[in-house]
Structure formats: C-alpha cells, structure tokens
Amino acid sequence: MLKFPIYLDNNATTPMDPRVLEAMIPYFTEHFGNAASRNHPFGWQAEEAVDYAREQVAQLIGADPKEIIFTSGATEGDNLAIKGVYEMYASKGNHIITATTEHKAVLDTCKHIEKLGGEVTYLQVKPDGLIDLTELEAAIKPTTILIAIMYANNEIGVIQPVKEISTIAKKHGVLFFTDAVQAVGKIPVDVQKDGIDIMAFTAHKMYGPKGIGALYVRRKNPRVKVTAQMDGGGHERGMRSGTLNVPGIVGFGKACELARLDMEADAKRLSVLRDKLENALLQIEEAYVNGNREHRLPHVANISFKHVEGEGLLMGFNKNIALSSGSACTSASLEPSYVLKALGLGDDLAHSSLRFGLGRFTTEEQIDYTIEQISNTVHKLREMSPLWEMYKEGIDLNSIEWAHH
Amino acid sequence: MAYSEKVIDHYTNPKNVGTLDKSSKKVGTGLVGAPECGDVMRLQIEVDDATGVITDAKFKTFGCGSAIASSSLATEWLKGRTIDEAVTIDNMDLVEELNLPPVKIHCSVLAEDAIKAAINDYRVKNGLEELAFEEKGVH
Ligand SMILES: Cc1ncc(COP(=O)(O)O)c(C=O)c1O
Ligand code: FES
Secondary structure (H helix, E strand, O other): OOOOOEEOEOOOOOOOOHHHHHHHHHHOOOOOOOOOOOOOHHHHHHHHHHHHHHHHHHHHHOOOHHHEEEEOOHHHHHHHHHHHHHHHOOOOOOEEEEEOOOOHHHHHHHHHHHHOOOEEEEEOEOOOOOEOHHHHHHHOOOOEEEEEOOOEOOOOOEEOOHHHHHHHHHHOOOEEEEEOOOOEOOEOOOHHHHOOOEEEEEHHHOOOOOOOEEEEEOOOOOOOOOOOOOOOOOOOOOOOOOOOOHHHHHHHHHHHHHHHHHHHHHHHHHHHHHHHHHHHHOOOOOEEEOOOOOOEOOOEEEEEEOOOOHHHHHHOOOOOEEOEEOOHHHOOOOOOOHHHHHOOOOHHHHOOEEEEEOOOOOOHHHHHHHHHHHHHHHHHHHHOOHHHHHHHOOOOHHHOOOOOO | OOOOHHHHHHHHOOOOEOOOOOOOOOEEEEEEEEHHHOEEEEEEEEEEOOOOEEEEEEEEEEOOHHHHHHHHHHHHHHOOOEHHHHOOOOHHHHHHHHOOOHHHHHHHHHHHHHHHHHHHHHHHHOOOOOOOOOOOOOO
16 A cells, blocks of 8 residues: 655655664663763763774775764765865965866855856756866866865756866865765765765754764875864864764665665666666657666656646645756745756756655655656646647747846 | 645636637637647636726636636636736735645646736726836746
8 A cells, every 4th residue: 555645755755764863762761871981981882983983984985984084964975075175275286176066065055166266167067967177177277276076966967077087186186075965875886986185964854853963184195184064072183073963974884885785676676666767757749858868876866847836736746756846936146046046947947857866765655656647747737738739830939029027 | 646626626717717809809718828838828817897896707727726626716817807806816825825835836727827917908908008027936
C-alpha cells in the first residue's frame, strides 16, 4: 500500500536513516560528555566517539581524519572556506572565481567578499549547466587565490568536471574549493583522486541529522589553512571553535559509513527509477529535461512542462507528493530559479519546472503513482492554460505584447 | 503554504474554463499578465447589448492555484451582472472570499485587471470610450 505523502524532495533534505538515529541516541543521554573535557571518563567517551566518527567521515571521501573540520552544516562550511581563504591568503591575492549556478551560501559569501574589497569572477555556465573549462582557465590571474565550483548542482543535479577543474587550479597554483553537498554519499567523491583542496558537505542530505557538516581542509600538497570565522576555544585545529555536537557528529559518522556501504546499490537502483520517471514524463508533449543528462546525479531530474506554471502544477498533487518547483511563485521572491535562468531558459520554461530528488527510501510504486499524478495534472492545467491554447493555434507567444504589471 | 478550502475547491473544480469567440462583437476579451511573471490570465465576457448584462464568462489561466481560483471566482461573479456593475469588482473582494494570504494578493489583482481589460475590449468594440483605470499592478 502506498503511504502518503510521498517524499521526492531529497535534494532539500533527506529523512534520517533509522540506523543513524540508533547510533546517536546514547550520546544525548548516558554519553553526554564534552569532547574537550580531558580529565574524566565522560569527556574521554565523547572524544572517542568523535574520533571514530571523524574516521568514518574521512574514509567516505578518501581523506585523513585530521583533515576533517566539523561545522554546523554546509552553509557554515561554504562561508568558512571562502572567507577563511580570503583572509588567510590575503598576501597572495584577492581574486576568487566561482559560477552563477552555485548555491546561495557560496554566491552570497562571494558578494560579501566583494564588499570587503575582494574581486570575484562569476562564470556563466553552458546551456547544459556545465562550466566551460577554457573560460575558467582564462579567468585566472596572478591575484587569483581560489576557485569555488560546486561538485553537483542542487537544482538540476549536473556534475561539474571536478578533476579537470582541479588540474587547472593546480597548474596555476590556485586553491580549489568545492561545495559537494549533493554529491557526497551519492556518488564516489575522493579528495585525492579529484584533487580537491577544500570541500564542504553536510549530514542532512545523506540520511544524517540536520545541523552538522564538515569542511575537508587538505593538510599535504599543499597544506591548506583557513582563518577561523568564529573566535573561541580553538577547537578543530583552531579553524572552528565551539563545543562539538557529539550526537550530531556520531550520526554524521554513521551516515557516512552507511553511504560508503550502500552508495553503489542505492545509485544503481535510483538511476533506474529516475530514468523510468523521466522517460515517462517526457512522453508528455513539450516536456524538457533541464541540464546535462549524462553528467548528472543518478537520483535527480529537473523537468519543465511548457505552458503550465510550476506552483499551479504542484498544487495538483502536493497533498500526496512532496516536490519542489523552480517557479518564483513557490518562493517569497517573484523571480524564478536563477539556476534555470543561468542555463538560458526563458522565464516561461523556468516557471514551469519541477525538481525531483529521489532517495534511499523511494519505491517503484511511488514513482508509478507520481508519473500518473503529474501527467494528469499537466493535462488538466493545459486545458486551462491560455498559453497552451495559443501554442496549439500556432500563435507565437513572443509576438504578443504582454501588459507588464 | 497551505491553501484555503475555497482555493482548493476552485482549483479542483474550476468554473467556466473555456473560450468565447473573441471576434464576436458581443464578446470582450482581457489578456493580462506575462509569461515571465509566471502568470497569464485570459478572461472573456459575453454581453447582451440590449441590457448590458453579462450572459456568459470564461477564463483560462496560466498561474498558481490562487490565480486559477481568482479567475474562476471572477467568472462566477460576472455572470448576471451588468458591465457597469462588473467594473466595481475589487481584487480585495476576491482576496476576502478566497482567504488569500498577502503574498497571493497579486494573483487577485491580475483577475481584477483581466475583468477591466475585458470590459474595455467590449466597450471599444461597441463604440464606447475606454474607461481609465488606475494601475494596481504589483508585479
Ligand atoms: C549545494 C548546497 N550547498 C549548501 C547547502 C546548505 O547546506 P546546510 O543546509 O547544511 O547549511 C545546500 C542545502 O540546501 C546545498 O544544496
Ligand atoms: S500567480 Fe504568482 S503567486 Fe499567484
């Protein structure tokens, strides 16, 4: 039996795996110690648990445990990486390169850097969402200290050519930071093979708890340091002060271990379901996939249904299916998704998109139901859509002078 | 954001979806909004030229549930009113009837604009002067 509501918004956050919760519980009650308490068993126990989790986290990404800095999540990780590098490497330069499709936590941090007097280059992406490596290399100057390009995009799932980016960065002696929130735990991410210097990720997108994440900071070839953004007790090798969130860290560790063990099977299963969903929805007239379909996370699809508005579409089934839309009307602003616009999508298509994020607990039955519901609602709304009617009559929508209001 | 019962009802069972013959002299058509804003509304009225009474009204809307509900409700209210009465329909009446939250007020404004545009289209077609309306646009 299908249980409602169905959750297909796993790019926003994932449910916690029950095995993660189980691992965490003792650390709220019996083992409540402060990992920095050096002089009694409560502290030792907490420290031991943190050390163990640090290894679990490090192992997932091919890092050394000493290179893991625990944070409150990826927003903090993005801030710490970019601001921390900007301060630490001020004597070397003040120029950062990023892309227009980055998460707000990166883009707004870059805006902040500009206010501080730094210089930021925002690379445009190609229509498939990938950056142009030639443009990237051309943007590097003597003052460039950091390239900040995400591993995989949260709205369209497109995976950037991380290895090629890191090769370019290395060649020019520039650090490479990647926001890998959507990739870690879903596809193989290896900081050595990928040549990553700094990397932010977060537990709640990989079946772990909210409010805990990590920043990977390379210790060898080169040794990287970031200036702390909070003053305090000097935890986490002086880069991030604050009493460690021991239950969160334990849960994060467990989530990483599970991801390492389950990733391959999960990805295989989910890509089959995602393809089923996508192929069925593409049977609908005037439906388009947004972003590169080859270099893409296996569990993500972003599809535009021309001439129906995203929020109106969601309303047809959002009692039973949790999804997100790139339409402006779902958010507080009236601007549709800046990521879709960066791909060069017209506002009409950007307003007409749905984002699907499948997850570890998604079933085929849920996908079948979703296909049916979405197809029905698209057809129903097109019957109601003046744009669809005009399109069917062969009227060029661009020829109409819209009364802007 | 949770929708009100009334919005859900109009969305699920919209009243008067359809198209009237826009070349007919008796029909006034209002097309407002823009695809870039994520909403386009087309509202049409058919008027009895002897009495000035609106005998039929139809809509098609590309937009969120509140925009669909606003236009559906507007067509219900239009039928049976004279065009002079119809002019007085205010977007805030729609907001109140549908319990629209503040972020959804612009959806109702769109419906009011569509009503006025349809009335003016009818007036111009029938040799009457266009009415001047103050801009309510919030987009
Ligand atoms: C790509 C990306 N970066 C950063 C974040 C922020 O992560 P957190 O919620 O842990 O602060 C998210 C999640 O919304 C994300 O998708
Ligand atoms: S039409 Fe934009 S929110 Fe309703």
